Every structure is written in structure tokens, then in C-alpha cells.
Amino acid sequence: MKADQIDDVVKLLREAYRGFVEPVVTQVAKDKDPYKVLISTILSLRTKDETTLRASIRLFDIADNIYKLNELNEDEIERLIYPVGFYKTKAKNLKKIARIIIENYGGKIPDDLDELLKLPNVGRKTANLVLAKGFGKPAICVDIHVHRISNRLGLVDTKTPEETEFALSKILPKKYWIEFNDLLVPFGQNICRPISPFCSKCIISKYCKRKGVNKSR
DNA sequence: AAAACGGGGGC
DNA sequence: GCCCCAGTTTT
Missing domain, CATH: 1.10.340.30 (Hypothetical protein; domain 2)
Known part of the structure; x- marks a missing residue:
């Protein structure tokens, strides 16, 4: 995925994020x-x-x-x-x-x-x-949502979260590292779910390499 | 690389 | 009843 496409994905996810409930850790630790x-x-x-x-x-x-x-x-x-x-x-x-x-x-x-x-x-x-x-230090936090979605986007091609973290560190601009997880978690919970993802509601489906997988709706 | 840890909730 | 859930640790 090209750099300007990554910019666009982040921009679209930021817009979608406003409609989602914040990740629970962010809610609990608002004071950071x-x-x-x-x-x-x-x-x-x-x-x-x-x-x-x-x-x-x-x-x-x-x-x-x-x-x-x-x-x-x-x-x-x-x-x-x-x-x-x-x-x-x-x-x-x-x-x-x-x-x-x-x-x-x-x-x-x-x-x-x-x-x-x-x-x-x-x-x-x-x-x-x-x-x-x-x-507030640049770090890429890869949970199961980041791992799954990064692969669906073709951002990486990896088997384990650790491999994903390494691969993302090579291609994801550092300015996105801290917020990347916060954007993908609610997106993964609400839209890009493991099974039956809502591909028809997905705002970044044009970048997806696995559209329609797993009984998508 | 795969199993174990563990209880609640959805279906 | 069966399967899933912001993973980590042990085998």
C-alpha cells in the first residue's frame, strides 16, 4: 500500500471513529x-x-x-x-x-x-x-484487531501479531503509531469483525484485499 | 507451533 | 452446549 493510501485510510478511520465507543483502556485512563x-x-x-x-x-x-x-x-x-x-x-x-x-x-x-x-x-x-x-511514546500496539485488519488491508502479510508489529514498523509512518491501535480496535469490533464483517458499511473497503470473506454482510 | 489458562455472555 | 473475547505463558 502506497503512503498516500495509508494517509487516506487513517483519515477515513478517524472520521468513522467518532461514531464508535472509545476503546475501554482509553476510557478508563483518560488522564493517560x-x-x-x-x-x-x-x-x-x-x-x-x-x-x-x-x-x-x-x-x-x-x-x-x-x-x-x-x-x-x-x-x-x-x-x-x-x-x-x-x-x-x-x-x-x-x-x-x-x-x-x-x-x-x-x-x-x-x-x-x-x-x-x-x-x-x-x-x-x-x-x-x-x-x-x-x-505518548511512538509504539505500535498490535492486538488481534490490528493484526487481522492490517492483513485484510494487505498492509502486511503475517501469521503472528509479533510479525505484524515488525512489518508495520517498516511501512507505517511514525506519526500514526500511537493512534493506530485506537482507530482499528473499535473499527474491528463494529465493522471489520473476525466473522460476518459488515463489508457493505465499510468506509475503507476500496483498500481491502479480502472483501467478502467470512460470511460478510 | 500449539495448548493451557478461565469465567461470562451471545446464540 | 458451543464459541468468542484489547493475550500471555508454558509445553
Whole structure:
């Protein structure tokens, strides 16, 4: 895809974005607090948005910073975040993260990819979202929506999200890195769904290489 | 590369 | 009942 076509895709997605509900992490962390971005992103993994939203609000009402989170025990965290996916594992890891951040990083969420990746339950998707949304640093956050849609557009031809991140870093202008994920997630949830995508309502279908796939409507 | 982790909600 | 969900970790 040519550079001017990528510009057009972003422009069209920005217009469509206004009609969508914001991604849940963006809603919860409007103040761009890296702590809230990190924690709510972890809560969101394999979890529906509405569940993530409720859990995040409950947790941040009690613990809106890393020190307060550290004061909670595992059972308390479990009860606050239930029923997000893997809530027991996440409660355990959130507790660990609080301790690590306080002991090793002076209570500050690190703004470095490799350091973030050392935290339990933090992979590339979460780490890059923290960098992009929490610190405003150029980072490409590839979740399943970005991965799927980038391939449908022919922007990349990849099997795994990690490959997609690498491929996008070569062709996507840096000025779009931070917002790319925010644009594609609601688009992927509402229009460019995994199965039965609404191709007839798609504002970027002219750039799509897989129009009509998977029982599209 | 593939399975496991895990509970709620949609159909 | 079966399948999906802003992935990560382990095998």
C-alpha cells in the first residue's frame, strides 16, 4: 500500500471513529496515567469491554495508584476485578507487579519496552500500549484487531501479531503509531469483525484485499 | 507451533 | 452446549 493510501485510510478511520465507543483502556485512563493504562490493559486481556470497564472502575476506586494497589491482598484484588478473564492469575500478577514497581522502579511504571516486558502478565501488546497511551511514546500496539485488519488491508502479510508489529514498523509512518491501535480496535469490533464483517458499511473497503470473506454482510 | 489458562455472555 | 473475547505463558 502506497503512503498516500495509508494517509487516506487513517483519515477515513478517524472520521468513522467518532461514531464508535472509545476503546475501554482509553476510557478508563483518560488522564493517560501509565499505572491505569497498564492495569486496565491487563484486566482487558481475553475479556469483554463491559466487564473490563466495571472491574477497572471498582479497582481504581479503591486503588488509583501503585502504592494503594500494593496495600491490597490477593483476595481483595480478586474480588474487585471479578469476573474478568483469568481473574485469579491476574490478581496474583497485579500484586507482584505492584511490589516489583515499588521495589525496583521507585514506584514509577518504566517507560521502556524491555523493562515492561519483564513484568508478569505483560507481553508486547500490553507493553506497547503503555508506551503509546501512557507515555505518548511512538509504539505500535498490535492486538488481534490490528493484526487481522492490517492483513485484510494487505498492509502486511503475517501469521503472528509479533510479525505484524515488525512489518508495520517498516511501512507505517511514525506519526500514526500511537493512534493506530485506537482507530482499528473499535473499527474491528463494529465493522471489520473476525466473522460476518459488515463489508457493505465499510468506509475503507476500496483498500481491502479480502472483501467478502467470512460470511460478510 | 500449539495448548493451557478461565469465567461470562451471545446464540 | 458451543464459541468468542484489547493475550500471555508454558509445553
